Amino acid sequence: MVFSRRALLGAFSLVQLVLAGSPYSNGTYGSNRVTVQSRLNQLALSPDFKITDKPTTRTYDWTISKQIGAADGFYREMLVVNGQYPGPTIEANEGDTIIVNVKNKIPRVGTSVHWHGIFQEGTQWMDGPAGVTQCPIPSGGSFTYKFKIEKQYGTYWWHAHAGSQLSDGVHGALIVHSVNDPLKRGEHYDYDQIIIQSDWYHNTSEQIVRALDTPQGYQGSQAAPPPVTALFNGYGTFNCTRFGTPETCFTREPYELQVYANKRYRMRLINTASHAMIFHSVDEHTLDVIEADDTPVSSPGLKDLHRVGSHNGQRYSYILKTDKGKPGDAYWMRANISTSCLAYITDEFNQVYKGIIRYVDEDKNYKATTHLPTTKDWKDELDNTCRDLDSADLVPIVRDDPPAVVHQVGTFGTRVGTLSTTQGNVTRFYFNNITFNHLWYQPVLYDVVDGRGVNNTNVASLAYNEPTGADIIINNLDSNPKIDHPYHLHGMEFWIVGEGVGNITEHDYRQLKLNTTNPIRRDTHLIEGGHWSVIRIKADNPGVWFLHCHIDWHLAHGFAAVVVVQPDVVKKFQIPKESRELCRQIPDGLNASSTALGRRAASTPRLYNLPRSLGQ
Template sequence: MKLQFFAAIFPISFILASAQSTSYGSASYTEITTVSQKGPTPTVVFGGPAMPTASTPAIPPNVASYQLNSSFEITNKPVTRIFNWTIAARYGAPDGYYRSYITINGQMPGPLVEANEGDTLVFNIYNTLPNQTTSIHWHGMYQNGTAFMDGVPGVTQCPIQSGKSFTYRFNLTQYGTYWYHSHSSTQYTDGLFGPLIIHSVNDPLVRGTDFNYEQVIILNDWYHDQASTIVEELLSVNGYMGTAAAPSPQSGLINGHGVYNCSALSSTVNCTTLTPPEIIVAPNAKTRFRLINSGSHAQFYFSVDEHTLNVVEADGTPISGPSAIHRVPLHNGQRYSAIIDTNVGSAGDSYWLRAEMDTNCFRAIDPTLNATAFAILRYGSNSTSNPTSLDWTDVLGDHCIDLVDADLVPLVPKNAPSVVDQRVAFDSELGSVLYNNVSYSRFLFNQTTYVNYIYQPFLETVANNGSLNSTNVLYAEFPDDVGTGDIIVNNLDPFLDHPYHLHGIEFFIVARGSGNLSIMNAESIDYNITNPARRDTLVIPAGSYAVLRFANDLPGVWILHCHIAWHLAEGFLGAIVARPNAIAHIGIPSSVNDLCAALPPGQSLNTTAPGRKRGSFVISDES
């Protein structure tokens, strides 16, 4: 009866979901290059979090817990904020389908972290995941002077062992909308992520002037198979469900809450169709939605029926952005703030809030997937009626693309450097890697697929005056006497759009174009250096390039990777070594070194994840 009632009030796209057959998007996984590797054929052995018993349920998602409290004091008086987090596997049904997933203090998404620019954040992490290591990356944080806190096993640290603790501590030198997530294997696909909101007295966007209320909206695609199961098969010869393509999710979540059509399953024993979450807003006011795509594959288009959106922030940068638009696209890792004016209706009215996946960017679409995640936007707490509002008539395009860079004008002007001391080119593509003439699909940067030796962190290697192994990762070194740099990123894939994220460095997008750009030709093209868009994650469409300009002022090893989790698992990562001499004096704390000091049984310096173990080439279950 609950399902029948829900179907009666839900948009027609949900009702038809179970009648759909498998369909296909426009993404095509075409292997361009073949490279050979020495060694035996790799054997994939992954283990996911143990399935907890019914006595360890997760805390049900609470959409309202991500509403920012107006009583939070925005000040320039720094304080130290301490958070104690236990990472654990729990059991629940975020979209109605019961499965094991990863939680922080029993919840998914993780707790809202709210702080001020200048504050010091301390996170005491206790890992209770059985047989799994873990980590936390602070997406978009500069980590100025604390590159060892970036949270990437094999790059800035060794992983946190099962049953062990570690403390992340860093200072906030920026403000805006950010998030945190595990950078161990594909754990964030299984729920290990959450929002990080940083306020500042210097923020030109002011509550009470530009908006009245703030609501964090975390969007993610959700899978019914555990991520470790998907990766195990994805990295095999045959791939996951017969392909190396990034798989289709089964549903989408809004602040940890989704609705899966259980009637599409042959058995509903493990599934209960839920009702959509509700978000209450004040009538005749302006609400700032801080949008975060914490997903693993899908680009979402965020919209509210009958309400236009004014975009005011992109990846932590306050902007004068597009106004009165119908939808905001955001890909994996990206963030936007969009303001709506709740003067369309009256107190008691309700409207559909939608997060629609652009399935044109999928190779195949799960026949049970309802590509739109819904929430009910209510005008006031007395609203009880179900929405009858209609979606905008805009049609999504065939490609996953960003908002236009030129429309994302920073409110705090900053010109890009006019002189570039060094340029490098990162050419990304899907390729075939041969082991004993057996072909495996992998992503490549300059014909190198990334192999992650999680107990040999890049940062430690460079701090000890060593060099990275170019057979395991493509890297570019920007010496200490190089003041500015350009990173040319060429997306050579003819039918795949990728969201690229650069750790540690906020870059200027100074050029884009179709085709690919060589270092030589980069000398003669025009660049936009007058207050260009500044981001940390951007989409580069198939068969095109972007030029990322930055000031070489943050010593560290900063990785550049596709933020589609499945592509990263398939080796889609390169590295920037910034100011190696300064790294030697960065002062890595003993607590970070201690993570590497005691290897667990069965592990060695050659353990990799999700790659191979040198010698036997066995993929470990540690990530």
């Protein structure tokens, strides 16, 4: 097979078409009724939420379970929180304490939850990735996450961080307000709306990863598989006429967001996809980007954009000015999956998912029209790449320069390769020639706390001993074939102080003129294949912090390392007994060295057809 460029308004402020609590369908999946529901009102942030500097405690009760849903109209097993997709929204203020009581009702396997972008200062063991900072919550078990949100605000999200359960539906938004946020409702925008962009598969993550772990691969390839479609807030479209039957799927109405004319909507884009790089646009409406991950930004290069591209884990907020239409007008909102990021596509692949932006009258007695839009996409050619917005254009509004001098530097080189198994060669990804070995019941953090240190046979690592500025050089060595990767660092944000083509040594690095004047701060950064980046951190949050590619299928193939900050301090951590207890609840047949989350079910991926190459 020849592969392409990469181998491998809500209840208060706006009206949303589908009623909160409505099930995906009345259809059936075998003998099981479709039970996954939508709660779209949770994605329109209320103006009644009080933004204050007086902290409070917010408590949530979650149950993660396996249910039948149909995000794009195709019935499949999903993993969901409280029976809904997307999952519950957490909305808080800077300084609040968050308590989430999690019950795991997934049959057979463990789970965990990560709070993407939250620093976890003082609660490093609550960060969430199984095998790194905790053991999985066992099937039938429960665990309470408790952490305080300090010194940060903006758009975040949460998701499962055990196996690839994120792709099965365990994710949602986490929004932190602050009196210190320069972006203010009423001054910069009128309404606040979450748009969770995702990609969607018709097989479970367990089926996909199990197939990828064989020489035959999934869909005949060991490359990261393409999704079937993109989703807006849990809604997508599948061609049931061509690929389905009444027993397997139904044609779903498109996602619809109803807006008032001549208003400013803050659209918080959260890319929760497992693989897809998504270009977001609204026909005939330009977009002004105001936030990158959790950093408020502004520059001429962020104004009047036709499209905003985002990669897995990234967030962008933009202002949608509803000054193009009148009540009754409708426009397509598009999620265009970049095929340049995919190794191959299948016949069922839907590159562009279209939702609806519909203008309505503020008169509550007004009945909205229901016709589909007839608008066209922007005429300029889509830059079909894996690149999101240029870092140079992302100028923080609140200046926060990185440390001008660093005394610690380390280098990671990442690449794709193969691993020889008894069945044959399988794909793996490597940090410094080490592929991450998921020992779910032997967290790396615990190894360091207990004095064993990092086992560099299982995971590559860099250690930063002093609470000063430090640099991490990342060389993405995947240049031929070119594979671009979104790198996410837990536990902190970083400054992007340098980028370039090729790869560099520490000697080369010392000759560079790095940008230390208000560079962009992020927690998820795309590095193109055959390129390097230098990210700068303050090594002042002791812990064992996961650094990994946020393409789920690459992570499943070992694309991860850890950054150990102040290991001597970490050794003095007192990990709560409740966290330790999880590591004593190992499923029957497994042990502390097991690389499985639980007993696997006997199931086979459903494949419509073999992939077709995208060509060079």
